[in-house]
Amino acid sequence: MSITVVKPGLQTTIQSRPRTGLRHMGVPACGAADPLSLALANKLVGNHWDAPALEAALLGPTLRFDVPCAFAMTGAQAAVTLNGRDIPLHETVFANAGDELVTGATEKGARLYIAIVGGLAADEVLGSPSTCLLTASGGMQGRVLEAGDALRLKSAAAPEKLQTPDEFRPPMLASWALRACASSETHQLSSNSRDQLFDTNWTVSRRADRMGLQLEGPTLDVTSDGRMPSAPVFPGTVQCPESGAPYLLSVDAGTVGGYPRIAQIARADRHLLGQLRPGDRVRLLWRDAQNAVDDLRAKIEYWRQWLGDVERII
């Protein structure tokens, strides 16, 4: 019972929940870069939110179903066909044995999620089946998919056909706003740079992946010498390296770093980091830490109506 990878796409990995509680050993979170979209896809095939699914960055894979199979796609806008016919995102699709799914380049947003009924079989390492490219572990032998791979299925159940209600389809944009709070070294920014960090319409550079995203815009300066004793960093930490170009850490980022931490993306908006693509515009919106928690509670209450225990997801 499997799905054959005909073309792997640019960077397609099996992702699930993050690894938590191990950062003190240097273990990065990994997991879906946009966990909300992963949960939305799994919901449409009756899976638990973190059932192992495919995450495809910028250019999706071509897959052949060797058995009848229900699947669903969410996340980045992309043209998708099943045996040459266009099929929509955000609804349960039933494929027959031999059907071929072709996913193209993402047009808005960076990552497409493909959930399969029952979830994909995956290597579980350190508490999660998510692929960790750095340690070459988890998921599919710790690597991106390759042509000829067989994705093993765990279930042949036929789920109820569902569609994500319109109000629960996250908009995919070319211009994003991320709420952010002060971090440990925010005070080291010169006052001009501090204004620029929050007033600039930044551009996401070509250096944008699961480790982090470099922003292009004005050069920021810090009043220190720009180096500091290695200190803990997390997904959502905004670093200011010596180049002065802010670097937003994402899910695969290392656990400590030696550059000033000039902001922290609020938990409510960290899932958006997975959808920013090179060339997108992004603004950071200053939030007091307590207001950011209120934002998070409001977002959880909203998504609870469709996804249930969303505080485990974002």
Place this chain on the structure above:
Amino acid sequence: MLKRCGDDLLSLSVASPPDAQALAAHLRQTGAWLEVVAGIDSVVVRFDATALGAEAARQQIEHVVAGGVPALQESEELLEIPVVYGGEYGPDFNELCRDLGLSRDAFIALHTGAEYRVDMIGFTPGFAFVGGLDERLRVPRRKEPRQRVEAGSIGIADGRTGLYALASPGGWSLVGRTPYPLFDAQAAEPFPLRAGMRVRFRAIAADEFEV
């Protein structure tokens, strides 16, 4: 002493790496935190902001700190790490020796002549920050980090030796490489090195390098 550094992060300043490790270990044992991560001179706690208010988190941490933090249990085990110095394994070795005014043998004698403690593990799985480098071997980090440093590489920077358990980008000057496995995700004990552990380096010849 406690500083909010995000909507779900609280940071504490400490004096030294052993203090950071001891405080982090104690906090992990006494609370249900999402993450407790030690740096060189700080500890950051990630709490679940949906379940616990920041003020409650702050009070809980202050209460634990006020109750006293047991010193880090320092391991008496001494781990010897074999290193091939220079050549293709240590691309910065010759230049470093020149900059520091040391012969190759003098550098190796200094580096292998001391016993060190692991200050912390972090950055990537198993990356070890080993403190106590001889002052004659002090160099800053490289200005331009390398995009890729091979697994097993041994670098020095800022008075420490860094052990790259995995291939990753990195900014330390590379003096050699060890065949000793520093991380194995499949092993029952994936991390052979732990903070507080004693280590020594031993020079081996390039033809003894076997992973």
